[in-house]
């Protein structure tokens with residue numbers, strides 16, 4: 001029996017993500033929470049003939065804690081998205097408050113759940129979750145996972161396209177480490193499997209354009225949607241894929257490796273990452289080995305070339321203040 005919860009389930013990401021989780025055979029109970037329309041979305045999904053039983057909750061009558069009670073996995077796409085001209089960091093004030101509130105509700109109702117954070121800016125909202133859970137006395141860094149999967153998905157799509165084989169996108173695996181915002185997104189093109197042809201990697205203009213497209217893929221969607229939001233459908237697919245990896249590791253006995261933005265104290269290997277990146281950052285998106293209890297090992301970044309080292313330095317520089325902002329966040333006192 002596996003209970004999954006989506007917080008922000010009525011939103012642009014929340015609805016398709018909830019649909020994809022309803023289709024996941026490992027999920028037996030799916031609980032949807034939002035400040036609007038969650039019961040409606042739940043009723044709609046409940047007619048699909050898959051095993052997961054669906055229910056929807058609004059804030060009234062302690063709805064968040066009812067939705068979360070006994071959850072095994074909570075996915076969080078709650079919060080405001082960007083409009084053209086905004087950075088992800090511009091979302092911090094609103095979304096950090098939402099994240100702190102949801103973290104407290106999780107601490108009260110599902111202290112052992114995996115928490116998958118999608119709400120932006122991920123570089124700061126993951127620390128907000130961690131600090132709130134620490135204060136509540138139930139912080140388990142092995143189970144707090146910032147979702148950076150969309151960067152990995154974009155990397156394989158854009159690489160296949162530059163290689164001239166767009167239909168081969170699913171065959172490409174390119175690790176993406178660092179964070180989830182502009183220069184903090186570090187695609188490790190030299191570690192691509194299959195290899196990217198040297199003719200492309202050695203063509204500076206092509207390589208720069210490829211890195212830039214992966215780092216700023218989110219802006220491409222924000223611009224195309226022209227004021228009506230940011231990536232939702234691709235994020236839902238990426239989020240459901242990542243949730244499935246976590247579920248496979250936790251409930252189907254698999255050991256899997258992917259990248260996620262985590263607390264480097266979560267498991268063995270975190271101190272080695274600090275040496276590799278040459279900085280004492282508390283959070284970084286790294287290669288994580290997922291098992292029954294979450295992050296069971298942090299794996300090295302591995303060999304990178306000089307260009308990637310330069311990008312790494314830029315990522316580290318930008319990440320530090322974003323992490324600090326999340327750590328220092330103090331939620332506004334509730335209005336009386």
Ligand SMILES: NC(=O)C1=CN([C@@H]2O[C@H](COP(=O)(O)OP(=O)(O)OC[C@H]3O[C@@H](n4cnc5c(N)ncnc54)[C@H](O)[C@@H]3O)[C@@H](O)[C@H]2O)C=CC1
Nearest residue numbers: 008010011012013034035077078079080081118119120235
């Ligand atoms: N990690 C990543 O790769 C990505 C992250 N995002 C982020 O995901 C977040 C959601 O994006 P969209 O779904 O497009 O936005 P949206 O506005 O369509 O949906 C957000 C949902 O959250 C709900 N919500 C607001 N406050 C809430 C609360 N206190 N509790 C529960 N639900 C609440 C809203 O009612 C709404 O239904 C944004 O912050 C966005 O920047 C978006 C794309 C990729």
Ligand SMILES: O=C([O-])CC(=O)C(=O)O
Nearest residue numbers: 082150217218219230231
């Ligand atoms: O760009 C945004 O604001 C949404 C996001 O995180 C992405 O699409 O990667």
